[in-house]
Amino acid sequence: MSPVKTEQIPVLPLEQHQRILGELLLERGGEDVLTTETNWQAYCQRQSPEIQSILTGYDRERLKLYEELILNSVQDTMEGMFPYTQKLLGSAWFALAEKYRRDYPNPSFQLFRAVAEFPRFLQTPDRLPESLKPIWEQCPYLSELARYEWLEVDVLNAPDPVVPLHTEPGVPSSTENFGAWAPVWNPVMHFARFKYPILSIIEQLELDTETCDENGHGLVTASGIKAEDIDYETKQPIEVLIYRDPESEQARFFQLNPMTAALVGIWLTPNETLESKALEKYPSYLSGLLALKQTHLQLASIPQETLLTEAQRFFQQCIQEHILVGSRPVGV
């Protein structure tokens, strides 16, 4: 291979060279710089004479190819992580994914973490292209749907947890022992609260196989359901446990009712990150239940024994579903 000799072309310091490439390939220098020759020339004109003399020798189409390769890898990852959000958005998905890739830096070497901010991105419609705003208005639950999908990805990829010392399998066999034991929740679990009935929305989306009409527009599904047909207003907000099943290593969910959500809420804080849980500081079953009864007026009228029995039934279910990994003696 003959050596490349271009002595007459100045060479920028490497850091500056890489910064310029980063700006171009991630389109931080403005949208569509690489899309047309006119835009490219206009971009070059805005640079200092030295940089201009270098950039004019660059092959815009080759830069564009890299830009597309970068975008494709982000889009592929997003499609795998947000299948229901993608399904709902139909042909609008690609524009949205591209806008996200342009607006959000990617601080992680792991691609799945690069798209962690996508649900937050969907919270702010003013950042969306005008063409996408009607969809956002039609589907105000978009951000929550994406958050649900991200939480599943998060538990699947979380490090293996360290279960606290002295954890015993199961829950106390008698509620008389509730004062001496504290629950040990599955550490790879989110206690998530959603304003919209996300599980019901997913169920409705699962009924359908297509999201676009024959022209690739709109959100018509195979069974004729459109985005505007998705029922989200008549349902109540929901609280869900999303966790990694330690046996199957799959992501699972468990929808809570107001009573069980209040129970879980004694020990866990809704929408807390996985890392911030203080596993070893949980109160005992009994003290937790008593505190709950004192603070929840609707529970105050329930006889204590009934509450204990109901709670034990729920905890047993949590053990079966691997939501609880066991119990540990208080004060050890």
Place this chain on the structure above:
Amino acid sequence: MKPKSSQPKEDLPGFSRAPSLVGCPTLGVGFGLRRPLFQETMAHTQLIDWLEITPENYMGKGGKALRQLEEAMSRFPLVSHGVSLSIGSTDPWDEQYLSQLERLFEHVNPPWFSDHLCFSGINWNYFNDLIPLLRTPDVVNHVVDRICFLQDRFQRPVLIENASFYLEYPENKLSDSEFHAQILEKADCGLLLDVNNVFVNSQNHGFDPIAYLNDLPLNRVVQIHTAGHHIYPEGRIDTHGNPVCAEVWDLLDYTLSVTRPCGVMLERDLYIPEFDELRPELEKIRTLWEKHYATEQKALVSR
């Protein structure tokens, strides 16, 4: 215990691996571990001698990823081939990346590790793609310093891979082969030679792939990649999404006649087919490996 690939012949006239790489073990025919083919890969210990893992797929993770890694470790020797080390970047090292890679290596203990000669992020913003480096003497020195740092920190051989590139900077002062050769010698590191990338680059940029190979310090080739690519109007793109083409098989044949790598492997990342469709390619690699490596020196190597 199982019959393993033959050991390298020492009959290549004048061949002597670079002293710093002499300790790299001979592994034979390898395969890039990918989740969709995990179970089939685990079941083919007779067809595959070793596996290459992408460390980013396991770093900091538990659950299924970790279980699969442990199972793979129990069946195959593993080497590590990263995509986000960003060897040529002017950003400081990503300490989170390095520490997670260290923890992974404590677990896996690969005989060497590799990444691409490129940069994959700037300003703490990852591209998740391999962007070519400017090829100048200053950049050679910059990259050499970075590789020496890695070798010191990880205390095991570092291999750099020749990446496919689709952009030629007008300011380049060195050819791609000169650039690689200077870095390899100055950093005293190994080469992960991707013969598909050599072919793709030769077609896209108009050079002779054999001449390119002969410009490289071939006594530093420790590992070889083969893969398929796609032909688009823009040129050939290294997709790892097609079977290996005839020209790349020929190039591999030639490469094995002038090098003594420790392992040759197949990569497949896109349009991943049923495992049986990849079997002929793995068998072909073994045929070429056996052609160039003495069969009478077959040995039993314990896992």
